[in-house]
Amino acid sequence: MKTIKKTKEYIYQINGSKFISICFYVEEICTINDILSKLKSDHRKAKHICFAYKIDDKQKFSDDNEPQNTAGKKILETILINKLHNILIVVIRYMNGTKLGVGLLSRSYYHSSTLVTNDLENICDLSLINIYKITIELQRANSIIEYLIKNKEIIFNKTLNENNLIIETSLNNQIINNFENPIFIKKTYIKKTYNS
Incomplete structure (x- = not known):
């Protein structure tokens, strides 16, 4: 099994949208709500805060009002493809009003979450x-x-x-x-x- 060594933040920008992806090592689902509450408090001006997690055999994602399956599902895909465990990836989107379209939006969330999974220096065995x-x-x-x-x-x-x-x-x-x-x-x- 693989996981992340520590919490890290990554930034991706495209067409006026700024995507901040943050990864967290988690062992219990009960800690996820606390993390999300703090992020919502810290990023009040963000348009969307989407996430996915996998802990043991439990997994879940949220699109947070983005078009269905364009955000959280794409984040979860990167977790599953890379066989990561005990991980929460949150992607926070700030936007200036420019719409990306469903295809580009979906690719942007996927790319943002791959910034986490491609950081091999932050991946370790679990x-x-x-x-x-x-x-x-x-x-x-x-x-x-x-x-x-x-x-x-x-x-x-x-x-x-x-x-x-x-x-x-x-x-x-x-x-x-x-x-x-x-x-x-x-x-x-x-x-x-x-x-x-």
Whole structure:
């Protein structure tokens, strides 16, 4: 799976219309309304604020009063063609009264959203991993942490009590059996950038 590393903004102008495309990494649909509300507040003079998103197997688009399927659907197409996940792309249109016509309008929204998907420096791999809680005796803590790091596992949290260290970590299938009673906590997404 692929996603974006960070929120970025791109601008495309044609025949008096200015299209501002902004991409957001999202994991939950409930955050989308907050993002859209802020954008509507920040861009009160914009004529249209169109969007599309894909989170897991859920996807949706909005044309925001543009002619049907000329805006949001074109944005969603770029997300699906590029196999992006956990992404919201919003395209904000300012116009000076010049009509583009349905064909040019549709191509403009598509082009605006491809500015996001063609920015390869901002695209990264996305993995869904399991997080487990493991309890370790204090005298073994350092060697276990070294083992997890050597196996490229991610340590999310460490809690110390009198006798044990409790670690929340990813565990791949090859090493999970090396631990007694790991407790599954949740699934989560991680971005892999490889250049950091």
